[in-house]
Amino acid sequence: MDAPLTATILIVSTTAALDPSTDGAGAVLRDVFNGDGTGKWTVTDQKIVSDNVIEIQKQIMQWTDGPDAPNFILTTGGTGFAASDSTPEAVTALLHKEAPGLVHAMLSTSLAVTPFAMMSRPVAGVRSKTVIATLPGSPKGAKENLQAIIKTLPHACLQAAGANSRQLHAGGTKKLEKEAGITDGSRKSHDHSHSHDHQHDHRGHNHSHEAGHGHDKLVRHTMPASNPLSNDPNLGPTRRHRESPYPMVSVDDALSMIGEFTPEPEIIQRKVNKEIIGSVLAEEVRARENVPAFRASIVDGYAVVVPQDGNLKGVFPVVGVSHAAPGEIAPLQEGEIARITTGAPLPPGATAVIMVEDTILKSMTDDGKEEKEVEIQAEGVQEGENIREVGSDVKQGTTILSKGEQICGVGGEIGLLASVGVAEAIVYKRPVVGILSTGDEIIEYNRSGELRLGEVRDTNRITLISAAREWGFEVVDLGIAKDKSNSLEETLRAGLRQADVLITTGGVSMGELDLLKPTIERSLGGTIHFGRVAMKPGKPTTFATVPVKNNAGQRLSKVIFSLPGNPASALVTFHLFVLPSLHKQAGISPVGLARVPVVLGHDFAMDPRPEYHRVVVTVGADGQLMANSTGGQRSSRVGSLRSANALVCMPSGKGKLEKGSKVQALVMNTIRSL
Numbered sequence: 195m196d197a198p199l200t201a202t203i204l205i206v207s208t209t210a211a212l213d214p215s216t217d218g219a220g221a222v223l224r225d226v227f228n229g230d231g232t233g234k235w236t237v238t239d240q241k242i243v244s245d246n247v248i249e250i251q252k253q254i255m256q257w258t259d260g261p262d263a264p265n266f267i268l269t270t271g272g273t274g275f276a277a278s279d280s281t282p283e284a285v286t287a288l289l290h291k292e293a294p295g296l297v298h299a300m301l302s303t304s305l306a307v308t309p310f311a312m313m314s315r316p317v318a319g320v321r322s323k324t325v326i327a328t329l330p331g332s333p334k335g336a337k338e339n340l341q342a343i344i345k346t347l348p349h350a351c352l353q354a355a356g357a358n359s360r361q362l363h364a365g366g367t368k369k370l371e372k373e374a375g376i377t378d379g380s381r382k383s384h385d386h387s388h389s390h391d392h393q394h395d396h397r398g399h400n401h402s403h404e405a406g407h408g409h410d411k412l413v414r415h416t417m418p419a420s421n422p423l424s425n426d427p428n429l430g431p432t433r434r435h436r437e438s439p440y441p442m443v444s445v446d447d448a449l450s451m452i453g454e455f456t457p458e459p460e461i462i463q464r465k466v467n468k469e470i471i472g473s474v475l476a477e478e479v480r481a482r483e484n485v486p487a488f489r490a491s492i493v494d495g496y497a498v499v500v501p502q503d504g505n506l507k508g509v510f511p512v513v514g515v516s517h518a519a520p521g522e523i524a525p526l527q528e529g530e531i532a533r534i535t536t537g538a539p540l541p542p543g544a545t546a547v548i549m550v551e552d553t554i555l556k557s558m559t560d561d562g563k564e565e566k567e568v569e570i571q572a573e574g575v576q577e578g579e580n581i582r583e584v585g586s587d588v589k590q591g592t593t594i595l596s597k598g599e600q601i602c603g604v605g606g607e608i609g610l611l612a613s614v615g616v617a618e619a620i621v622y623k624r625p626v627v628g629i630l631s632t633g634d635e636i637i638e639y640n641r642s643g644e645l646r647l648g649e650v651r652d653t654n655r656i657t658l659i660s661a662a663r664e665w666g667f668e669v670v671d672l673g674i675a676k677d678k679s680n681s682l683e684e685t686l687r688a689g690l691r692q693a694d695v696l697i698t699t700g701g702v703s704m705g706e707l708d709l710l711k712p713t714i715e716r717s718l719g720g721t722i723h724f725g726r727v728a729m730k731p732g733k734p735t736t737f738a739t740v741p742v743k744n745n746a747g748q749r750l751s752k753v754i755f756s757l758p759g760n761p762a763s764a765l766v767t768f769h770l771f772v773l774p775s776l777h778k779q780a781g782i783s784p785v786g787l788a789r790v791p792v793v794l795g796h797d798f799a800m801d802p803r804p805e806y807h808r809v810v811v812t813v814g815a816d817g818q819l820m821a822n823s824t825g826g827q828r829s830s831r832v833g834s835l836r837s838a839n840a841l842v843c844m845p846s847g848k849g850k851l852e853k854g855s856k857v858q859a860l861v862m863n864t865i866r867s868l
Contacts, residue, residue, distance in 0.1 A: 203224070332719060480593055507570060628690075629658050633677055
């Protein structure tokens with residue numbers, strides 16, 4: 195086969211026909227052609243039609259009956275039981291030959307994932323010289339179905355196009371399988387796309403088996419093997435893999451993927467009140483009014499009309515009073531003065547204010563309640579003295595806050611907005627965080643009574659909820675999910691309806707009950723971007739995105755972080771990985787913890803992996819930041835969290851970093867003086 199085979203994609207969706215941005219399957223299918231197709235395919239066209247038999251048939255016939263008919267047409271959408279699902283009927287009427295083998299391959303692959311695949315009605319066959327197959331509308335289902343047949347399709351398409359069958363089959367099926375890239379392993383497993391990424395490390399909230407965290411040294415008698423397939427929980431414990439299929443990524447690569455796949459911030463309008471604290475402005479704010487809005491005195495004293503020579507020495511009658519309160523003020527003539535308080539408006543005609551310290555009381559009114567005459571001891575007075583002019587603080591129309599500025603509770607931004615009459619502002623929506631723990635062994639931390647054998651109190655959930663709220667994010671408590679696929683899936687789906695980001699702990703290791711990764715991929719149709727990180731603690735940390743639809747029917751992605759079950763690992767990875775994602779979605783820049791240079795207060799042992807060591811950082815008398823360990827760093831050691839206000843970034847290596855060494859630290863909390 196010299197030239198690549200050609201394929202076209204037909205999206206069948208009334209929603210996508212009105213708004214093409216809602217389609218998520220087209221890009222996924224192109225990725226399958228580019229990746230699993232091993233360079234044998236070129237996608238030459240993609241169209242979107244409504245759920246309408248005539249439109250579906252019209253487009254397919256334009257492709258198959260034209261001069262440049264593609265080798266393969268696939269449709270996605272309209273294969274279910276809904277009243278509007280009519281793709282199978284539309285395609286069946288066009289076929290010259292049916293291809294039940296392709297249908298069987300697609301169905302058997304999907305049925306291995308979920309029994310609900312029997313609700314799909316795929317059709318496949320040949321029209322003229324083009325092979326046609328109908329796929330489900332969900333990106334996950336469409337991807338599974340195409341991957342199930344992609345390796346054998348070139349052979350089918352060459353036959354349909356009129357190639358010599360005898361020549362094609364020369365050498366037997368072994369040769370055909372080799373040319374197609376089909377191995378014994380892939381033939382037995384159907385090469386499920388989503389099963390390339392499940393990690394099953396040893397689970398636990400307080401009993402993880404991470405090497406180098408204070409446990410006895412782990413002994414491994416075999417070398418890690420390359421196993422591209424992940425666990426299918428339906429196959430049982432005897433069929434689960436003995437090592438993770440996920441490639442180990444560096445912390446920098448993990449952060450890069452988080453930055454790439456975290457959704458962009460959503461823009462909303464919010465009232466200027468306590469609820470806006472912590473929000474980031476999505477557009478600049480201009481002053482709606484002048485501040486001050488009137489000419490005002492900046493001192494307590496007397497408003498005057500400055501004569502041409504500036505000489506105000508003498509005794510003057512007090513004809514009025516101006517307080518810092520609204521009201522009518524009588525005009526002032528030369529030779530008259532009015533008592534005025536700080537911030538009060540100047541009487542009409544007044545051109546300066548004399549400080550009370552530059553005056554002497556000469557006489558009182560008959561009732562003794564008011565000043566009657568005041569002597570001023572000032573000369574060389576100039577107009578405008580001790581006066582705040584209109585707009586001298588903030589001029590109407592000027593930018594008072596820029597896009598990207600964060601409104602904090604102590605920075606005065608709310609007062610500035612209020613001062614110019616801004617009642618609402620356009621900001622980035624702060625993501626809502628859903629937090630749950632997983633595991634049959636996990637119980638509520640506040641349950642009374644002694645622990646039964648194997649029970650573990652849920653320290654992670656309350657710790658992470660507190661951390662997320664401390665950073666200013668709204669949190670939804672999703673409770674504890676048990677180690678059952680259906681229960682976990684229901685909890686995750688409920689969380690995705692309520693929150694923008696889900697954080698789970700536990701269930702990301704290698705045990706047979708570690709179901710988070712399979713549930714994210716197989717049940718939710720999510721993509722796991724990484725499942726292992728070369729770091730201590732937190733190696734099994736997992737980052738995934740899941741496609742969902744919002745209330746308007748628009749397709750978008752939501753983020754799931756599956757953190758290790760051990761408390762220290764969970765809190766470290768929250769600050770290292772989750773916080774940057776939350777910051778990006780909230781419009782906060784730069785994202786993540788602030789990085790500062792520190793000096794080690796004692797020797798620190800090094801580890802083969804980069805380590806994020808819990809420390810207490812204090813300011814010394816010389817102004818230097820000093821870091822001291824919180825003690826044993828075993829990932830299950832809750833005590834190592836006590837007082838920790840930073841993470842020292844320890845490089846990988848052997849031996850130790852000596853006292854006085856300068857390293858970088860990530861600041862989690864307030865740094866205090868010794």
